[in-house]
Each structure stands twice: as structure tokens, then as C-alpha cells.
Amino acid sequence: MSIVTVQLGQCGNQIGHEVFSALCSDIRGTHGLCSKKENESYRDSCKERFFCEEESGVPVARAVLVDMEPKVISQTLSMAARSGHWKYSNHSHFCQKQGSGNNWANGYSVHGPRHKEAIMNLVQKEAEKCERLGGFLTIMSMAGGTGSGLGAFVTQCLRDAFPTSFILNHVVWPYGTGEVIVQNYNSVLTLSHLYHSSDALLVHENDVIHKICAQLMNIKQISFRDVNQVIAHQLGSVFQPAHTAGGGSGYSRNPLGDLMEALVPHPEFRMLGLRNIPQMPESSLPYSTFSWPGLLKHLRQMLIANAQMEEGIDWQVRPPHPGSSIPSTNKPLHFNTSIANLVILRGKDVHSADLGSFQDPSLYTSWLNPQDAFNAWKTPRAFNKYEKSAALVSNSQFLLKPLDSIVGKAWNMFASKAYLHQYTKFGIQEEDFLDCFTTLEQVISSYTNL
Amino acid sequence: MTQSVVVQVGQCGNQVGCRFWDLALREHAAVNKKGMYDEALSSFFRNIDTRSGDNGPDIYKGKICSLKARALLIDMEEGVVNEILQGPLRDVFDSKQLITDVSGSGNNWAVGHKIYGCQYRENIVEKLRKTAEHCDSLQCFFIIHSMGGGTGSGLGTFVLNLLEEEFPEVYRFVTSVYPSGEDDVITSPYNSVLAMKELNEHADCVLPIENESLFEIVNKIHQMINSGKLGSTVKQNSLVTSSAGSAKTQVKPFDAMNNIVANLLLNLTSSARFEGSLNMDLNEISMNLVPFPRLHYLVSSLTPLYTLADVNVPSRRLDQMFSDAFSRDHQLIQADPKHSLYLACALLVRGNVQVSDLRRNIERLKPSLQFVSWNQEGWKTGLCSVPPVGHSHSLLALANNTCVKPTFIELKDRFMKLYKKKAHLHHYLQIDGMEQSCFSEAVSSLSDLIEEYNELDATKGGPRVDPSRLKIAV
Numbered sequence: 001m002s003i004v005t006v007q008l009g010q011c012g013n014q015i016g017h018e019v020f021s022a023l024c025s026d027i028r029g030t031h032g033l034c035s036k037k038e039n040e041s042y043r044d045s046c047k048e049r050f051f052c053e054e055e056s057g058v059p060v061a062r063a064v065l066v067d068m069e070p071k072v073i074s075q076t077l078s079m080a081a082r083s084g085h086w087k088y089s090n091h092s093h094f095c096q097k098q099g100s101g102n103n104w105a106n107g108y109s110v111h112g113p114r115h116k117e118a119i120m121n122l123v124q125k126e127a128e129k130c131e132r133l134g135g136f137l138t139i140m141s142m143a144g145g146t147g148s149g150l151g152a153f154v155t156q157c158l159r160d161a162f163p164t165s166f167i168l169n170h171v172v173w174p175y176g177t178g179e180v181i182v183q184n185y186n187s188v189l190t191l192s193h194l195y196h197s198s199d200a201l202l203v204h205e206n207d208v209i210h211k212i213c214a215q216l217m218n219i220k221q222i223s224f225r226d227v228n229q230v231i232a233h234q235l236g237s238v239f240q241p242a243h244t245a246g247g248g249s250g251y252s253r254n255p256l257g258d259l260m261e262a263l264v265p266h267p268e269f270r271m272l273g274l275r276n277i278p279q280m281p282e283s284s285l286p287y288s289t290f291s292w293p294g295l296l297k298h299l300r301q302m303l304i305a306n307a308q309m310e311e312g313i314d315w316q317v318r319p320p321h322p323g324s325s326i327p328s329t330n331k332p333l334h335f336n337t338s339i340a341n342l343v344i345l346r347g348k349d350v351h352s353a354d355l356g357s358f359q360d361p362s363l364y365t366s367w368l369n370p371q372d373a374f375n376a377w378k379t380p381r382a383f384n385k386y387e388k389s390a391a392l393v394s395n396s397q398f399l400l401k402p403l404d405s406i407v408g409k410a411w412n413m414f415a416s417k418a419y420l421h422q423y424t425k426f427g428i429q430e431e432d433f434l435d436c437f438t439t440l441e442q443v444i445s446s447y448t449n450l
Numbered sequence: 451m452t453q454s455v456v457v458q459v460g461q462c463g464n465q466v467g468c469r470f471w472d473l474a475l476r477e478h479a480a481v482n483k484k485g486m487y488d489e490a491l492s493s494f495f496r497n498i499d500t501r502s503g504d505n506g507p508d509i510y511k512g513k514i515c516s517l518k519a520r521a522l523l524i525d526m527e528e529g530v531v532n533e534i535l536q537g538p539l540r541d542v543f544d545s546k547q548l549i550t551d552v553s554g555s556g557n558n559w560a561v562g563h564k565i566y567g568c569q570y571r572e573n574i575v576e577k578l579r580k581t582a583e584h585c586d587s588l589q590c591f592f593i594i595h596s597m598g599g600g601t602g603s604g605l606g607t608f609v610l611n612l613l614e615e616e617f618p619e620v621y622r623f624v625t626s627v628y629p630s631g632e633d634d635v636i637t638s639p640y641n642s643v644l645a646m647k648e649l650n651e652h653a654d655c656v657l658p659i660e661n662e663s664l665f666e667i668v669n670k671i672h673q674m675i676n677s678g679k680l681g682s683t684v685k686q687n688s689l690v691t692s693s694a695g696s697a698k699t700q701v702k703p704f705d706a707m708n709n710i711v712a713n714l715l716l717n718l719t720s721s722a723r724f725e726g727s728l729n730m731d732l733n734e735i736s737m738n739l740v741p742f743p744r745l746h747y748l749v750s751s752l753t754p755l756y757t758l759a760d761v762n763v764p765s766r767r768l769d770q771m772f773s774d775a776f777s778r779d780h781q782l783i784q785a786d787p788k789h790s791l792y793l794a795c796a797l798l799v800r801g802n803v804q805v806s807d808l809r810r811n812i813e814r815l816k817p818s819l820q821f822v823s824w825n826q827e828g829w830k831t832g833l834c835s836v837p838p839v840g841h842s843h844s845l846l847a848l849a850n851n852t853c854v855k856p857t858f859i860e861l862k863d864r865f866m867k868l869y870k871k872k873a874h875l876h877h878y879l880q881i882d883g884m885e886q887s888c889f890s891e892a893v894s895s896l897s898d899l900i901e902e903y904n905e906l907d908a909t910k911g912g913p914r915v916d917p918s919r920l921k922i923a924v
Contacts, residue, residue, distance in 0.1 A: 010729055070451055070489070071725045097587035098452045101733030102830075145734075177812055178829030179728065181738040181794050210809070222806035224727040224833070408919065409827070415917035416824040418741035418793075437920055445922045 001134030001253050003049050003239070004126045005063040006154060009100075009147025010072045011172050012139040013065055014224065017076045018232035019139070020061045023050055024086040026236060026384045033348050033387065034380040042381045045241035045251040051086065052129055059086045062130065064122045065093035066154070068100050068111055068146045092126060094119050100145025104186040105426035107149020108193075112157075115150075120157055127162070135166030135256035137239075138198075142190040143174035143183035152193040159197040166256035167198040170235065173205040173402060182419050184410035189428070191403075192436035195443065199260050200270045202238075203399055204231050208308040215311055216279045233384060234276045237391040242344050242377035252377070262342045262375040263395045265368060268446050269339050273398030275302050276391050277310050290388045292345075292353035299343070299390050300357050306336040306398055319362035337450040338364050338396035344377045347388035351378065365450050400447045407440050451489035452589035454719065454732070455581050456521045457609055460555075460562075460602025462627050463595040464523055464530045465704060469693070470594070470712040471519050471542055473839075476687075476695050477716055480839045481724070487514045490723040494520055495542075496584055508584060520585065522547055522577055524609065526566055526601045527554040546580065549573055555600025559641040560881035562604020568883075574609060575616060582617065589722075590621040590732045592715060593653075597645045598629030598638030607648035614652045621736055623718075624653045625711060628783070628857060630662045631864070637874050639864035640889075646861070647892040650899055654736050656747050657714065658854065660783040664707035667691070670779065671706075671755055688840030689756045695839065713838065714750055714782065717846040720800055721834040727805070730798055730832025738830040739794045739850045744899060748848045749787055751780040754841065768803065768843065772811035775847040776819070783857055790853035791910045792821045796830040798846045801837030808833065822906060823914050852910075855903040862896050869893070 007016035027046050032039040051059035061080070065088065067073050073095045081087045094115065100107040127133050136158050140147030151169075158167055171194070174183045194201055209230050213222045217230065241251035244258050252258050264270055277299050278290060298310050305317035317334050341363075345353050361370040383389050413419065414433060424430075458467030478491050487497040487509060497509045500516040509515055519542045525531050528550050535543065549570055555562040582588050591613050595602030613622050626649065629638035649656050668691050686694040690713050691706035721730040740746045753774040775797070778786045799808060808831055821828050838844050868874065869889060878884050 014727070069729070069731065071729065075725055098589050099729070099731045099733065101731060101737045103733070103737050145737075175809065176827065177809070177816070178827040179831050180734075181796075181825065181828045181830045210806070214806070219806075221804045223804040227805070408916070411919055412916055413824045418824055419737075421743050422737050422740070438922070441920045441922045 001049070001132045001255070002062055002130035003134050003256060004123065004130065004136050005050070005061070006123065006136060006138045006158075007063055007065045008138060008140040008151040008154065009067055009144055011141035011144065012147045012151070013067055013072050013076045015172065015228045015231055016063060016065070016139045017080060018225075018228040019235050020050065020063070020080065020086060021083065022229070022232040022236045022384065023240065024059065024083075026240060028085060029385065031382055031385050033382040038379075038381055041251060042241050042379065049134070049239070049241070049255065058084070060089050061086060062126055063088060063092060064119070064126055066095070066119055066146075066150065068096045068107070068150065069098060070095045092122055094122055100149060102145045102180050102182060102186070103422055103426065104145060104149035104152075104189045105423040105428035107145045107151070108153045108189070109427040111146070111150050112153030116153070116157055119154060120161060123158065124161070133162075133165060134254055135168065136162070137168050137170060137256070139170045141172040141174065142187040143180045144186065148186045148190040152190050155194055156197045166260055168200050168202055168256055168259065169194050169198045170202045170204070172231070173203060173406070175206045175210070176405070179206075182422070184406050184413060185419065185423070185433075187406050188410045188433070188436050188440060192439040195270060195439060198270070200264050200272055202272045202274060202393070204234070204274065205402060212279055212309050216309055217281050230279070233279075234274050234391065237276055237346065237383055237389060238274065238344060238393055240346070240383055242346070242379045244377050245375065251379070259342065259393070263340045263393060265340060265372075268443070269395055271395070271399045271403070271443070271447070273394050273396065274391065275299065275309075275394070276389065277302070278386065278389065279309065282385065285385055292349065292388060295388060295390050296353060296355065296357065299392055303338065303341065303392060303394060303396070304336055304363065305334060319360065321362070336397045338373070338394055339450065340364075340368065340373045340375075340395045342375045342377065342393040344391040344393070345388075346379050346390075347382040347386065348380070350380050350388075353378070397447055397450060400444065403440070404444050407437065407444065411437060451493060452587045452722065453493050453520060453585035454590040454592055455585070455588065456494070456519070456592045456594065457524065457613075458521065459524045459593065459595040459606035459609060460599055461525065461527070461530050461596075462599070463593075463602045463606065464525055464534065466625070466627070466708045466711045467521065467523065467594050468534050468537075468539060469705065469708040470715050471521070471539055472693060473709065473712045473716060475517070475542070477839055481836055485514050487512060491517070492586075493719065493723045496520060517542060519543055519547075520581060522549070522574075522581060524549045524574070524601075524605060526551040526562065526605065528552060547577065549577065555604060557635045557637055557641065558600045558877055558881070559604035559644045560878045560884045562600045562602075562606070563608045563644070564604070564881050564883040566601070566605050567608035570605075571612070574612060578612070578616065588617070588620050590623055591617070593622065593624045594711075595624070596627040596629070597642040598633055598635050599641060603641040603645040607645045607652075610648055610652045621654045621732055622652065623732070624649060624656045625659060625715065626656055627659045627661065627711075628861070630660060631860070637868070637877070639861060639868055640874070640878065642861055643865045643896055644888065644892045646858075646899075647895040650744055650895050654746060655740065657750050658747055658783050658857065659711055660857070661707065662784055663782050664710050666779060667710060667755060668706045674756070686840075690752055710752065710782070714752060714846070717752065717798060717800065717838065717844065720836065720838070721798055721832045724834050724836035726832065726834035726836075728831060728833040730796070730830070730834075734830070735796060735848065739796055739848060741793055741825070741850070742902070745793065745850060745902060747850070747854045749785055749851050749854060750782050751775050751847045752782070753780055753845050755780070768807055769811055769814070771843070771845050772815060775845050776815060783854065785851070785853035785857065787849045787851040787853045788819060790820070790851050790855075791907055792819055792825075792828060793850040793852070793906065794825060794828040794830065795850070796832070796848040798832040798834065798848070799843065800834045800845075801841060801843030803833065803843045805833065820910060823909060852903045852907050855900060855907070858896060858900050858903075862893065862900065865893060
């Protein structure tokens with residue numbers, strides 16, 4: 001099944017490009033460490049999911065590029081074409097002359113309706129090119145105006161036009177200390193709207209990725225390109241083909257559906273965090289060896305202690321004792337309760353990896369059986385030159401604190417009515433803001449009371 | 451890609467404007483090696499096929515034939531505009547973009563606003579429409595003028611009004627040169643306060659500039675060069691005050707100061723014209739820096755003022771650039787933002803600077819700056835890959851800060867000194883359409899503005915009480 005990616009705004013397009021680059025370079029690599037048959041199956045599956053074959057032989061990304069100003073899209077298109085290994089279709093982008101000015105209301109209420117037809121036409125065309133449509137992945141930031149506002153509108157349109165397809169929004173959360181002054185308003189408006197139309201939100205926080213670049217990747221002068229490449233690597237480790245548990249012999253044919261089934265048992269809980277291990281500079285890879293027990297031990301503790309990466313993990317945090325019913329207020333401090341988790345293992349000896357520790361009932365809420373709350377996908381095919389790698393997609397309290405912080409700051413600003421005139425002039429009124437705050441306070445409350 | 455139109459009004463406006471066009475051409479020449487007319491150029495210039503004369507059709511793609519500035523030059527005296535038309539920039543403007551008269555406005559806002567405004571209204575509207583028609587997607591009008599005289603101040607603000615009426619969707623950024631205390635135009639306080647009311651009501655963003663600050667910067671550079679500390683290692687064309695490498699050959703006294711303002715405008719629009727990893731368009735500036743409609747006065751600072759010839763810049767020097775942007779002597783008005791309250795701050799970085807450098811410096815400088823309680827992380831950032839001519843990197847800081855208050859209070863005081871004695875009032879009141887109420891309304895508008903800043907300042911340093919969040923019934 002194929003996934004159509006919709007890249008929205010500067011961030012969405014910049015990241016989208018790195019994602020397709022990473023996917024393509026992974027399947028072209030010779031580091032698969034598995035049988036030729038496995039490798040071919042992996043490659044074919046990836047190609048079916050993300051690329052379309054053209055007569056020229058160069059794979060064409062199944063993507064629609066949307067932005068309200070032309071500079072980024074034109075750069076993205078040319079960078080892809082220059083690689084020689086893949087490209088975007090010449091007819092899959094939509095842009096305008098003047099951006100959204102970091103104004104969610106402009107993106108949502110003005111650009112959205114105005115350009116709905118043109119954008120949805122492009123999406124329809126891409127969808128028709130798929131033999132079997134597996135769903136949509138949108139890539140956007142929530143701090144600006146286009147990715148956030150227009151992105152929220154487009155997501156709604158996707159939901160209306162494709163009521164039975166899966167929609168996964170990949171959302172980038174901005175640095176806490178401002179990239180955009182009204183980022184908290186834009187974030188609140190985006191998240192609350194997405195919550196109503198999409199199936200799940202897969203989140204990356206700039207602050208977290210920045211730390212990974214600084215501490216794990218040893219990059220001195222970190223650029224957005226570096227950040228985007230780490231994000232692309234993490235996304236690739238989720239979206240590259242893998243075998244699901246009961247999936248028979250082939251690679252999963254319904255990746256988005258499987259993801260939703262594994263992780264989103266209840267519509268109130270749709271926020272997914274992502275962790276990856278190991279993460280290191282490419283130059284260090286030949287000198288490193290990994291063991292599954294070691295990797296999984298770290299990954300589990302990262303989950304429990306809500307660590308952002310494999311360094312600086314707090315090993316003191318322990319799950320509550322099983323068997324005792326503990327009200328959430330008495331749970332050990334900093335313990336991250338999960339609703340559901342998905343671990344994806346890639347590489348050598350993957351079948352020997354023991355995931356029992358992830359099935360510990362004390363990690364989870366009591367609603368699901370631990371067998372249902374935890375899922376594992378595996379493939380012996382190594383990803384992106386890492387001999388062994390593990391990804392964790394988690395529906396847990398990972399994002400509770402950051403979400404609470406964003407809502408708090410936005411509320412603070414809202415109480416003083418600062419910047420509201422910029423939104424009301426495009427049709428977003430105070431009541432609309434209040435509705436959004438209410439939706440998110442509800443989400444925060446739900447996650448807090450796990 | 452969007453276009454912007456520059457409307458330069460009065461002597462000051464036209465002199466600064468002239469420097470702007472000169473340096474803009476220099477900047478594009480440095481970046482655009484192939485001589486092809488590209489989107490970046492089209493933001494400020496048209497490309498005309500002059501084989502059929504000055505009225506030739508626009509060429510939208512391909513080689514540069516003849517560049518014409520998207521500008522309107524307005525002056526009620528002929529001297530300055532004539533000089534421009536005889537100078538090296540004469541081919542960049544055409545006669546259809548000029549509106550001139552002979553006798554000037556006599557340093558009288560009312561003459562500029564009421565008499566010439568009325569007289570030239572249709573002419574101005576027609577020319578504006580023409581200029582707008584040549585634009586694919588017009589985003590912004592830049593008005594350049596001074597506040598203290600008659601034409602720039604009076605007619606300039608009249609045009610501002612017109613722009614709002616005729617082109618309500620297009621942003622209006624105004625670069626205003628405020629008079630200093632020792633200004634030799636006696637009536638400059640009247641002119642300035644009358645103009646302020648218009649700026650309060652009709653501008654989207656105002657960048658106030660004070661000659662004293664420009665002068666101090668020029669002096670500082672002179673001293674650095676002459677003291678021999680730098681010797682001959684300063685790159686001439688990197689000086690923020692320099693016209694080196696541009697078309698201008700004769701140096702005039704105000705050139706150095708006007709170049710600074712020209713560079714301000716170039717840096718402001720750089721991210722809209724050139725690519726970068728985090729673009730900052732003009733509409734984003736207005737969106738992020740104007741929390742309440744009337745508080746749209748932005749204090750600007752440019753760094754570095756010059757670059758030394760050795761190109762390798764250790765990050766220490768990069769960090770120095772950020773520190774300088776917040777220091778008193780780099781601001782373009784006599785103000786000290788560090789000791790006042792920030793409502794919002796924008797940093798537009800150009801050149802070889804990455805997001806980590808930006809973040810490191812924001813973290814470093816944040817503790818020493820005071821931000822209003824509801825905007826503690828009030829930073830807007832932009833990264834443009836193309837540096838200015840002669841530099842490897844540069845920074846433009848725009849602050850919405852209560853430090854503009856003293857400038858306005860002083861202006862009001864100087865106004866009241868004259869007004870109480872009714873000095874020179876008759877020159878204004880004898881103009882058709884001018885009444886005493888114009889003055890009282892203008893000063894009242896200014897007082898209200900000052901009061902808004904006062905209220906914000908009152909919150910400074912107080913205990914931080916966050917409003918309580920919505921409670922959800924579980």
C-alpha cells in the first residue's frame with residue numbers, strides 16, 4: 001500500500017525532502033546485512049510505499065508540496081533533482097507568491113478555502129497513482145502560518161475527501177525560546193484542530209532534536225539541515241518496511257493502519273512520541289558494536305523515565321509495583337505511564353531480541369491487556385548503516401509536559417489579549433481560541449490522569 | 451515572490467531613498483553574477499526592454515536589460531530630485547515616477563498635508579496605481595521621510611493615508627527620521643507631532659530613526675579607522691556607512707548617515723528576497739512584532755558596523771555581533787532597550803550563521819533583558835543565507851520596546867513649549883482645513899500612546915502572576 005505525503009510550509013518541505021532522501025539512500029545502500037531476497041523485498045516494499053516508477057527509471061516521490069511562497073519549494077525540487085537518485089514530480093506542487101505571515105488565521109481561513117480546489121486536485125492525482133492507497137502523511141510545523149494553519153485546513157479536507165483513509169500528521173514543535181513570537185497561539189490552534197480530523201499526531205520537538213545533534217551527533221554548528229536529517233532518520237526508522245507480528249511472511253502492507261491499530265485505542269489519546277536508539281555520527285559507526293539487550297534496556301528506561309535520548313537517562317525512575325492499584329497521584333515521580341507502545345527493531349540477529357521487559361504491565365494503564373498494549377515489528381534488514389537499531393513509537397505521557405507548557409504560555413498571552421487583533425482580522429475570534437484551549441486542556445487532563 | 455514599492459517624500463526621504471537604490475543595486479550585483487533578472491531583483495526592480503524607449507514592455511525572465519526602481523519620488527522642491535536625475539542613478543528612475551513642485555512646503559506640515567495633498571492627490575493616486583500594476587503581487591509600501599519638515603512630514607503622511615485608502619491590503623512600513631533637540635527647524639515639534647498622529651493611525655510598522663544616533667555611529671567608525679587600531683584592514687565596502695562599490699562617486703555630507711538607513715532597509719527585506727533555512731517575510735515582521743495595533747514602533751540596530759579583511763570569523767566574534775545589537779550605541783534612535791521593557795524582539799541574521807549560533811546567543815542574552823510577562827520568550831528569528839556586501843554575516847535586531855517612550859515624551863515636551871505660547875501657530879491655522887483641534891487631537895493621540903507605554907512599564911519587575919488556567923470537569 002502506498003502513502004501519499006503532503007509537505008506543508010517551509011518546515012514541511014525541508015523535512016519532507018530529507019525524509020525521501022534518507023529513504024532512498026537507505027534502499028540503495030549495500031549495508032543491509034541480510035539475505036539478497038530480504039533486501040529486495042524490503043526495497044520493493046519501500047518503493048511501493050513512497051515512490052512511483054517513471055519511464056526514466058528515477059523514482060518519483062509520492063508527494064504533494066504546498067507552500068504559500070515559492071522560495072522553499074523551488075529549492076526543494078531542485079535539490080531532489082540534483083541528487084540524481086530520486087525526484088519530485090514536476091506537477092505536484094502548489095505555491096503562491098506571498099506567505100502566511102506566521103498567521104494561523106491567514107493560513108486556515110484565507111489561504112485554505114481559496115486554494116482548496118487546487119491543492120486537493122494535486123492530492124487526488126497522487127492518490128490515483130497508487131494502486132492501493134494506504135493513507136496520508138502530512139509534514140508540518142505548528143509554529144508558523146502555512147504549515148500550521150493551512151496544514152490544519154488541508155487535514156480537514158483530507159478527512160472529508162477520504163473518510164476511510166488513515167491520516168497521520170507529523171508535527172514539528174518549535175524551540176521553547178521562540179522562533180516565532182506567536183508560536184504558542186499557532187500551536188494551540190493547530191493541535192486542537194488536528195485532534196478533530198486526524199488519526200494520530202506524530203511529534204518531534206526541535207529542542208530535543210537539537211540536543212541529539214549537540215550531544216550525540218557531536219555537531220558543532222548545528223544547522224536546520226542537521227536537525228532535519230535527524231528527524232528524517234527517525235521517521236525512516238518507523239516508516240521503512242518491517243514485519244508485523246501476525247503479518248505472515250511479507251512486509252506489512254498497511255503501515256499506517258498497523259500503526260493506528262497498535263497505538264491509538266482511544267480517540268482521546270492521539271499524541272505519539274518517537275525515540276530512536278542508537279544515534280551517533282556516521283563516522284563513529286564502524287567502531288561501534290551493539291547488543292540487543294543493551295539497546296533495549298536503554299530504550300525501556302528512556303520510555304519509563306521520559307528521557308529524550310540515550311544519554312543522561314535517569315536510572316532511578318522505576319515503574320510502580322505491579323498488583324497494587326495506585327491512583328495516579330501516588331505514582332512514582334517522573335514515571336511515564338504508557339497507553340500503548342510500538343517497538344521497531346532493525347538489523348542483525350533481530351529475532352534473538354527479547355522484548356519481554358516492554359510487556360511489563362506496570363508500564364501501562366490498566367485498560368488494555370499488556371499483550372495488546374505492546375506491539376513489536378522486526379526486520380533483519382539493517383537501516384541506514386546502523387547494524388542494529390530500535391525505534392520506539394509511544395502513546396504515553398511523553399508529550400504531556402511540553403504540551404502543558406505551550407498551552408500555559410499561550411493562555412498567558414491570551415489573557416492579556418496581545419496579538420489577537422492579528423487573528424480577528426482574518427476571522428478567528430476569541431471564542432474560537434477558547435474552544436481550542438478547552439479541547440487541549442481536556443487532552444492534558446486526560447493524559448495527566450493516566 | 452512579492453514586490454515592494456518605495457515612496458520617498460521630501461528632501462530627507464529622497465536622499466535616503468537615493469542611497470537605498472544605490473546600495474540595492476550593489477547588493478544584487480554582488481549576488482547575481484549571471485546578469486539574469488531573477489525573483490530577488492523583481493522585488494524592488496522592474497526589467498524593461500528599452501529598445502522601444504522608456505515605455506518598453508516589462509521583461510519578466512531572461513537577461514537584465516534595463517532595471518527600473520519600483521519607486522515614487524515626491525518632493526515639493528526640485529533640487530534633490532533633479533540632482534538624482536542627473537546623477538549616476540538617473541537610468542533607474544523614469545519621469546513618470548516623479549512628482550515635484552517648485553516652492554517647497556516651508557517647513558510647514560499643513561502646507562504639505564493639506565495644500566499639496568489636495569493639489570496632488572489625483573496625480574499621486576494615478577502614479578501609485580501604475581506602479582502597483584507593474585507588480586505581480588504587491589506586498590509592501592516603504593515610505594521614507596523625515597518628521598520635522600513640511601513635505602516629508604505633511605505630504606508624506608498624506609500619502610500614508612492614501613495608501614491605506616487605495617491599497618488597504620498592502621503593508622505600510624514607514625521609516626521616519628525624527629528631529630533632534632537641536633534641530634534648526636523651529637517648528638519641527640509641531641510638524642512631528644502632527645505627523646505622529648497619522649503614523650499612529652495609518653502605519654503598520656514605524657522604524658524611527660534619530661540623526662544623533664546615526665551621527666554617533668559615523669563618528670565611532672571614523673575614530674576606529676583613524677585611530678590606527680584597524681589600519682587598512684577594514685573592508686571598505688563593508689562599512690555600514692560606505693558607498694564603496696556603488697555607482698556614487700561624489701561623497702556628500704549626509705551620505706554616511708543615510709547609508710546606514712539604506713542598509714537597514716536592505717537587511718529588513720533580505721529574507722523576503724533571498725533564500726535561507728528560516729525565512730522571515732515582511733508580513734511576519736508585522737505579525738510578530740505588533741501585539742497591539744498602536745504599539746507598532748520598532749527600534750532597530752545593525753551589526754556589525756564593519757568587517758575586517760580577515761575572513762575567518764571565530765564564533766567569539768559572532769557572539770560579539772549579537773551582544774552589540776543590544777548595546778545602546780548600535781541603536782538607530784537614542785534609546786537603551788536593555789534597560790527598558792521588551793514587548794517583542796526580532797533577530798534577522800544574514801550569512802553563514804546557523805540555528806545553533808542563534809540559540810546560543812539568545813540563551814546568553816536573555817537573562818539580561820526584560821520581557822513583558824505575557825511574552826517571556828518573545829523572540830522572532832530569521833536566517834537568510836545571503837550576507838550583505840563585504841560581510842560574511844550580519845544581524846538586524848528589531849525591538850518593540852518601551853525605550854521609545856523617552857523620544858516621544860521629549861517630542862511632546864518640545865511641542866508643548868511652543869504650543870503653550872501659541873508660537874508660530876498662525877502659519878498653520880491660516881491654512882485651509884487646519885484648526886486648533888488638529889493640534890489638540892494630535893497631542894492627545896501622542897499622550898495616549900505614551901500612556902500605553904507607561905502602563906506596560908508599570909508591569910516591569912513586578913511579581914509575575916500567571917492567569918489561572920481553564921479548569922476541566924473530569
